[in-house]
Amino acid sequence: MTEHTSRHYEQDLLVLKEKILLLGGKVEEMIASAMKSLLERRPDLARRVIDSDRAVDSAELEIDHLCLSLLALRQPAASDLRFIATALKIVTDLERIGDLAVNIAERSIELSEEPPLKPYIDIPRMASAASGMVGKALDAFVKRDPNLAREVLQADQAVDDLNVQLFRELLTYMIEEPKNVSRALRITFIAKYLERVADHGTNIAQMVIFMCEGRDVRHPGAQEGAGGGR
Amino acid sequence: MTEHTSRHYEQDLLVLKEKILLLGGKVEEMIASAMKSLLERRPDLARRVIDSDRAVDSAELEIDHLCLSLLALRQPAASDLRFIATALKIVTDLERIGDLAVNIAERSIELSEEPPLKPYIDIPRMASAASGMVGKALDAFVKRDPNLAREVLQADQAVDDLNVQLFRELLTYMIEEPKNVSRALRITFIAKYLERVADHGTNIAQMVIFMCEGRDVRHPGAQEGAGGGR
Numbered sequence: 512m513t514e515h516t517s518r519h520y521e522q523d524l525l526v527l528k529e530k531i532l533l534l535g536g537k538v539e540e541m542i543a544s545a546m547k548s549l550l551e552r553r554p555d556l557a558r559r560v561i562d563s564d565r566a567v568d569s570a571e572l573e574i575d576h577l578c579l580s581l582l583a584l585r586q587p588a589a590s591d592l593r594f595i596a597t598a599l600k601i602v603t604d605l606e607r608i609g610d611l612a613v614n615i616a617e618r619s620i621e622l623s624e625e626p627p628l629k630p631y632i633d634i635p636r637m638a639s640a641a642s643g644m645v646g647k648a649l650d651a652f653v654k655r656d657p658n659l660a661r662e663v664l665q666a667d668q669a670v671d672d673l674n675v676q677l678f679r680e681l682l683t684y685m686i687e688e689p690k691n692v693s694r695a696l697r698i699t700f701i702a703k704y705l706e707r708v709a710d711h712g713t714n715i716a717q718m719v720i721f722m723c724e725g726r727d728v729r730h731p732g733a734q735e736g737a738g739g740g741r
Numbered sequence: 742m743t744e745h746t747s748r749h750y751e752q753d754l755l756v757l758k759e760k761i762l763l764l765g766g767k768v769e770e771m772i773a774s775a776m777k778s779l780l781e782r783r784p785d786l787a788r789r790v791i792d793s794d795r796a797v798d799s800a801e802l803e804i805d806h807l808c809l810s811l812l813a814l815r816q817p818a819a820s821d822l823r824f825i826a827t828a829l830k831i832v833t834d835l836e837r838i839g840d841l842a843v844n845i846a847e848r849s850i851e852l853s854e855e856p857p858l859k860p861y862i863d864i865p866r867m868a869s870a871a872s873g874m875v876g877k878a879l880d881a882f883v884k885r886d887p888n889l890a891r892e893v894l895q896a897d898q899a900v901d902d903l904n905v906q907l908f909r910e911l912l913t914y915m916i917e918e919p920k921n922v923s924r925a926l927r928i929t930f931i932a933k934y935l936e937r938v939a940d941h942g943t944n945i946a947q948m949v950i951f952m953c954e955g956r957d958v959r960h961p962g963a964q965e966g967a968g969g970g971r
Contacts, residue, residue, distance in 0.1 A: 579826055582826070589813060592809060600830060685926075696912070696926075696929075
């Protein structure tokens with residue numbers, strides 16, 4: 512590789528990192544706007560989230576293209592190969608987080624058409640925790656920092672706990688009063704979407720640790736079997 | 742590339758296809774067993790599904806390794822490069838379908854501890870439709886057949902329709918009788934899991950069409966923006 516092409520290659524990797532961070536920022540913003548539309552009962556914001564899904568889809572395609580051309584033209588060495596393969600997987604997670612933001616926005620529009628059921632306390636907490644996990648996981652990815660990624664894994668339990676707590680509370684509402692059922696269900700769904708956002712954050716973090724260390728943190732215990740076959 | 746290494750390479754690609762089909766078969770089987778455990782109220786079967794998740798995780802790692810070594814050692818040409826990049830993404834979808842089978846199994850154990858709420862009619866239909874979509878999408882992948890993949894996209898609406906229909910029915914149960922709420926909710930969750938299995942099938946099919954045609958069926962309309970930037 513000449514110095515010239517090698518500089519190009521470094522440049523392409525930088526562009527890849529930037530594009531992934533940008534897309535990550537975009538979907539985090541969508542989650543935040545969807546939450547704002549829920550809390551402030553603003554369907555206009557929700558509709559903007561739904562519209563912005565197209566930009567996410569375009570960004571996903573662009574990143575896929577970039578990864579493929581890096582793989583085809585630059586024939587990257589082992590560690591960069593892992594980096595690019597991980598980017599290919601991560602971008603799918605980000606696109607699906609965008610879809611979940613759209614789902615939250617849709618439920619928020621429906622909820623804005625009925626009187627409020629209860630003040631939201633746990634849901635905004637879940638949203639910021641889940642969104643923070645995604646941001647930190649992406650940060651760990653571009654820095655190739657497995658320790659930062661590990662912090663994400665630790666945060667997942669808190670989101671799950673909030674979800675369980677909220678679920679119990681909403682169940683009580685539904686059992687006490689039939690006319691609460693449909694609203695409480697919608698809120699339950701939003702909590703589930705946020706739990707899935709957190710799961711995507713966890714998935715990304717696990718892939719980053721695997722990328723950095725080649726160690727299987729995605730599936731503790733599964734390693735023994737892996738690679739043994741063929 | 743000598744004839745010798747080229748034969749090796751073809752062989753590796755075949756192994757990759759086989760491993761993906763095997764993993765696909767495995768997760769389809771898990772969905773089927775989880776459904777059986779639900780319909781026949783057999784928590785023993787559900788526990789077997791939960792246990793088999795480890796084998797899925799091992800298979801995922803193996804396929805990832807194989808893809809990376811193909812990329813590193815064989816420097817595949819454009820169309821194979823796309824094939825391998827798609828394999829990397831598909832395997833993540835398959836692993837998550839395995840997780841959803843585990844979720845169904847968990848809810849089925851909980852439901853087996855309470856009296857039956859209602860006979861299951863739509864849920865088994867959803868399960869076989871969703872599972873069939875995944876199987877066909879994988880078939881389209883290994884055959885590199887975009888038309889077969891398109892058939893998968895058409896099937897998704899049927900699953901969504903069943904889900905909406907079931908959701909309305911369960912809502913009625915919940916509103917009519919508070920003591921139904923917790924069971925009806927669990928069934929609602931199972932329907933949601935199956936909807937997500939179908940979504941994974943759709944995602945795989947879209948990736949296959951994109952792989953074969955380079956055309957953006959994942960996100961109609963997003964193409965104009967894609968690749969324009971950098």
